[in-house]
Amino acid sequence: MNYWLIVNEAAGDGRRGENYWREHLQAAGIDEVHVRVLADTAWEHAVAPGDRVLAAGGDGSVNRVASVCIERNAVLGVLPSGTANDFARNLGLPEDPAALCRLVRSGQSVEVDAAWLNGHLFLNVAHIGLGTLPARDASQAQKRRLGRFSYLLTLAQRIGLQRGIQGRIECGDQVAEGRWLTIAIASGAYFGGGHDIAEARIDDGLLDVVAVRQSSWPRLLVAFIMVRLLRRTPQRDDTVVHLQAPQCHIQLRHPHTLTADGENLGRMANVSAFTRCGVLEVLCERLVSAQPSSPETVRDTPTDAPPMVRPSPGPL
Structure with missing residues (x-):
């Protein structure tokens, strides 16, 4: 050895x-x-x-x-x-x-x-939409100077430019459709510099798909408070959708940038992921x-x- x-x-x-x-x-x-x-x-x-x-x-x-x-x-x-x-x-x-x-x-x-996404291995998370911006745009100088907060800075700089992504998410027998700001496919509990998914584990045999709908700022703020501070998904608001299954498929109306563990995989409209x-x-x-x-x-x-x-x- x-x-x-x-x-x-x-x-x-x-x-x-x-x-x-x-x-x-x-x-x-x-x-x-x-x-x-x-x-x-x-x-x-x-x-x-x-x-x-x-x-x-x-x-x-x-x-x-x-x-x-x-x-x-x-x-x-x-x-x-x-x-x-x-x-x-x-x-x-x-x-x-x-x-x-x-x-x-x-x-x-x-x-x-x-987990694998369109043939590419990922251990933490794959992103479509807003979540891809930090990985694509945070400079090496920003990362060295600000650490993981560089991702938040990049996100804040670009958040106003997003128009949403039209797509359909199939996760086992669960389906969600609409216009999304971001879609995250996570293999474990932690991703994005410390964000977490309640009760998720990296050995549970499941993917956790968390998607945020395009919505008004007040609704997004309420959803953020519920998820980040109160640690639960809003029950009477579908702004944040959380699905679980060993595999998922996402069909987008137009190709969008896809990242996995911070690496840019290019623009795709058809995304399939599974976990082992x-x-x-x-x-x-x-x-x-x-x-x-x-x-x-x-x-x-x-x-x-x-x-x-x-x-x-x-x-x-």
Whole structure:
């Protein structure tokens, strides 16, 4: 079994690079590490089953490394070094780098879901509409200076330019149609720099589709307060729609930009997504789920659960 450290030096503010993580890994007792730059593709074919592949970067970097881990049957380790680090939030990883590297050394792991959208892997969220703007427009300088708040700045600068997206959402036997400001397809509980979906988990075998209808500012404000502060979807107002199923299909009247884990996938009108339960093994002690009653609730992964059968995700 080998340890790999895959580094994206451009992630975040650039301070959590190779030297930073090497020092903490060595302090935890991990001395032999194969270090590679994310952009170098040769390492992808050298990873062997059971290897620990540590991704030092943001969610986009983790996405890239995760696809290799699934294909090569390796174990993913996340060393958060980006702007949002939402996948790390889903895993409830320690913020202290020393504690995180000790966890990596312990080898504790859980199996989590991964999702595919039009053939592209995503771990956190795919966006259509307003939610794509931060990923597309936030500059690297903004990200370094403002961190995850750069996404909010970009969103605020562009929110007045949106005219809505006409589309139909099919999620299992649930259907919603209309004109939408944004549509988010989430695999876990956390996305968008800390936004969360109540009671969602990254190991529940479900996609959570959250869509916001184009509406008046007062209605949008009420919906925002209900969802963000009171942590529940408005019952008598369909401004915010929340659907759950293992797969979903979205048909848009016109092509719109699609992003997945912050990466621009281009303009599409026909979007299909599905999730695979327990297909990715990740170094982690216990998972996190967002609950209506409190900002965060940590649940231990059951130790008496039967072993998961890992279905093949098909070609990546």
